[in-house]
Amino acid sequence: MAYISYKKIDEVGRVVLPKDIRKEMDLHINDMLKIDIDNGKIIITKADKSCIFCGKTSSLKSYLGKTVCESCIKELNNS
């Protein structure tokens, strides 16, 4: 489904994603978005979960409520 929506940028640079788009894209509070520029367009993509320390997207675990990979958990436990 195609959505066209016009939004103003506020004084600190924020833009609200319309509710219909958030619903369609299954976006929720605290989801991570990746923002790129491509040929004069701003591309917003739902980011995969990744380790908060190294950015790795595999072997992820929840550690004290944060997404962390197994090797960073090992490193944390050894320090």
Ligand SMILES: [Zn+2]
């Ligand atoms: Zn990691």
